[in-house]
Amino acid sequence: MSERAPATPRTRVTARARELRFDGGSLSLDLVATVGRRPSTPVERLGDHDRLRAWCHGTGLTVRDGEDPTALLGALHELRSAATDVATAAVGGRAPRPESVRRLNDLARVEPPAPRLRVDSEGRPAAGTEPLSSAQLLSVVARDLIALVTDPRLRDRLRTCAAEVCGMVYLDPGNGKPRKWCSMERCGNNAKAARHRHRAAASGAASTPSP
Template identity: 60%
Template sequence: MVEGAQDGRRTRVTAQLRELRFDAGSLSLNLIATVGRRPVTPVERMGDIDRLRAWCDGVGLAVHPGEDLAGLLAALHELRACAYDVTVGYLHRQAPREESVRLLNQLAQVHPPAPQLQADAYGLTAAASSPGLSTPALLSLIARDLITLLSDPIRRQRLRECDSQICRMLYLDAEQGRPRKWCSMQRCGNSTKAARHRRHREKAADLPVP
């Protein structure tokens, strides 16, 4: 399957490329990661209701049974665009659009349900405070997550953009250890190294024999 890009280039869209990512390091960054290969050849990973349900399950958010899922999906797409604009703007030292900041602040004004604990035979676990989240509450959780991240001078220094030119996923680096260049060594790290090795080998093959 092939998807076109705005600059005329085309990229092969594989099943792995369409997989949802839950390893960006925060709730809001996981939402941003539902579009792959930004900004040149964007690939939609959450384009329908089934993918919306899979994403909510993956990030541990239960949606209220009565919610309009099509409306929620559209609202998440809008929030995602604003979240990406603000976050990538911070990384590139560029001012985000005013409407992006305004929407994030507006969504964050809704108070989501307070977290609850429940005790069972296995210890303490988090418990849902209601049958599920309403659309405003879910959007608020994501907006607050990003605002908290970007307003924390220590955490926001850990924001990274994958070094792979065909990935560019935004992620939160680990607190300790060496800084990561790629969103995932298994995905982009290995493929980037393999491509670099292949280019070196091809250049060596083109050299004249003495």
């Protein structure tokens, strides 16, 4: 009789694990982060129209009235797959899949709206944008990733979170020692707590007298 393979421990999916992330360091990486816990136990964070609206709001993108949210959601999922391949390839120093490159280039061909200058009631200038069509929104995200991975200085700052249960790709700020974790408030603190528990357990085992 062959031995049964050991069961893979299940990781509880908490509400926090399903939260949208807007700390990837760029618009396109925030899209990649809408799947959490890659690649071990993927968690979908952009699964319905409500999440689509929340993601657009969090990234500062406004979709034009009349656009089909179901079609846009599906197109973002396709773009996310290509963007994830290209971003992780850049981190790992490998070539992305040709179909991922083609997808990004096809979407980036659409011309996004020109930036607009707005002046508030106190005379302060501010950038403004018009609502985007679905094709323009996809182009903005694709162009962001292309700009990110083709800039050697930015590409060298791409990281993958060291926490196995996370795997988030993020852009290191580059203003000090390279970050090991996507966020100290999340994976960094979790790692510190795990080390503390391990040391406490080891200390307890060492102090327990033998029977």
